[in-house]
Amino acid sequence: MGALKNKTKTKSQNPPPRKKLKKVLIANEPEKEDLLSDSDGMGEVEEHEESDEEELEFNSDLDVSSDGDDPFADDILKGSGDDEGSDVDSDSDSDASDIETKARAIDEENARVEEEAEAELQLNIKEEADEFQLPTKEELEEEVHRPPDLSNLQRRIKEIVRVLSNFKSLRQDGATRKDYVDQLKLDLSSYYGYNEFLIEALVEMFPIVELMELIEAFEKPRPISLRTNTLKTRRRDLAGVLLNRGVNLDPLSKWSKVGLVVYDSQVPIGATPEYMAGYYMLQSASSFLPVMALAPQEKERIVDMAAAPGGKTTYIAALMKNSGIIYANEMKESRLKSLTANLHRMGVTNTIVCNYDGRELTKVLGNNTVDRVLLDAPCSGTGVISKDESVKTSKSALDIQNCAHLQKQLILAAIDMVDANSKSGGYIVYSTCSIMVAENEAVIDYALKKRDVKLVPCGLDFGRPGFIRFREHRFHTSLEKTRRFYPHVHNMDGFFVAKLKKMSNSKQTPNPYEPSEEVEQGPELMESNGQNNGDGDIHQHSKKKEVAKEHRKLINGSTKGGKGENPPVMEKRTKRKRPSREEIARIREEKRQALREAKSKGKRNGGTVD
């Protein structure tokens, strides 16, 4: 019985002390306040003290708690508790006034410390901001000799971005925005491995923060995606089969009914029996877009001008359900094998594969013969840097210019092949895997000027509209219907898609081309005015000959009396009925005769005709 009682006692004693600990703690404060109720400050100070004590000395928690004059607590926390309690008690009882002054002093100290701390904080902030100075010339020279210090570069890049985002307040005195941007360009090219030209181009196209996002996105690969071959299976079934094989996949996005994205896979995704049987094709998400924009209908005639390795061609065939006819053209012989292999593997039967230069296709297939053309033009590849790092260093302004020139020729050939009067078609889709304006908007603008086509919406509303103006270029306003895709925004490779509708089969633009303030148009217009005022026919003809020659290089089709780029000349022409080919040849012969005669006359007279 006694033992039991003891046990119960101990038991009952154990929880109560804990509770009493709390009670004591809470009790302490009001008690203290009662004792020293002279000023609030002192109470606060006491609390501070207590809390400090609690924080600093966990062991003495028990001691602190036993400060409360609680007899029960003393049972467990005997000796030391008693002593301390008595000490504090004696202090508080006798030295009340001392504590007051002490408390006031401590209070003032605290206030002072706080002020100093704030001041220091401000100082630190200022110092940090001022800390970032642009490196001086000597420092830069030093850096060139030393091996690149990556962490230093990265820090400097971040600092410059921060300064540029809040330029007015964070700038260094005497440093212009240009200095910061130049230093940033240098740092970016050495940190990420770009050449000067490419960094320059990117800085012109994007604001600084977005530029950083883009560059970071180029460092990482895009997710692997595949496209279900609807000629042989459905996405649901294919997904089921692949999941059974151990592939972790998901539908690609809501804009595609045939796309799947692969997160990881236990089997090689490019070597499953389903792949070999042609149930799917490994294709990046951005490559779906031009075919979706093209929207081929059944029983149409389609041309794919740069078809290898055949991802887009097979998608077109699947959309057409193997009806109609596709001409798949590829210039490079080495890529033809993969094109034919893919076509046969995927079960495409409506395709003819040929090996021409795209610019020659009008000769082979004739003008105005097909319903739709897809031109996925060869480009500099600046949008797929995540797949091919060599693009960072290998592209120069000349490369871009060459690509643009080729693309302009190809797009004119593409437009010429399409039949504007086709019942269901009359569309050209132009796409590149590049983000350079010279290869994208500039080429479309050129096509708008040279042929009777207009831009129509692609149907890809989730992309960004193309540029209407860029640096010194001014493009036609309808270029906002083109779409740009970026890795940091859409998680796809950089891509550009434009859809054109051919309005008529003529090779002249009936409406004078509008809002360009480019320098090119100026002298031409002036020339034409001069010609009209002058001798008229002969000069016009010589000008037309030049123009005709230029265009014969581009297109080997027949020109209908030359191209009128000069508005006054064009207006005259549209009012006249177009003469037939024989008449044109006759007129030309006559004019040539006249020229020869005039030349010989001029020589006799000792002057020049022109």
Next chain:
Amino acid sequence: MRPLDEKETTLVFDKLYKILGNNLQKVVMENPSHEGPDQNPGHYCFRLQKNRVYYVSESLVKRATNIKREKLVSMGTQIGKFTKGDKFHLTIQGLNLLAAHAKHKVWLKPTSEMSFLYGNSVLKGGLGRITENIQVNDGVVVYSMADVPLGFGVAAKSTQDCRKMDPNGIVVHHHADIGEYLRMEDEL
């Protein structure tokens, strides 16, 4: 591109008859083709281009005539090619066509699929199902258990003999399989 002449036609049809049997007539004459932009379905025909034989819709053939011989690479479906010794072999690109009209079929167990796709012949132990009335030297199309066509070959044993064979005997000699798209892309 030119149509096949007499000798070539006999060679091609012989090989096709081995696999297709009486369906050969259906394939050659009566298969309606929806390719080409014309409204009415046309027929298929065979064309020879650079020693390869293609099974093409007539509407495609018409439109391929203006492509130069050196520049024309492929049309429709390739079904086989002529070797230097003027023998005709069926190739894997024609599998879709053959599988659709095949007379004799063989189904493989999942465990032996990969072996066949590497170019090995079919062993008795890998056999899942087999159609009746296969004789020796008949053309056979090989499927997986999920009815995915994997390739084709020539029967080494008749169906009756197959039943009595030991598990390591060859049942179907390998001729072509879809693994060739990965293994031998250059030689296709």
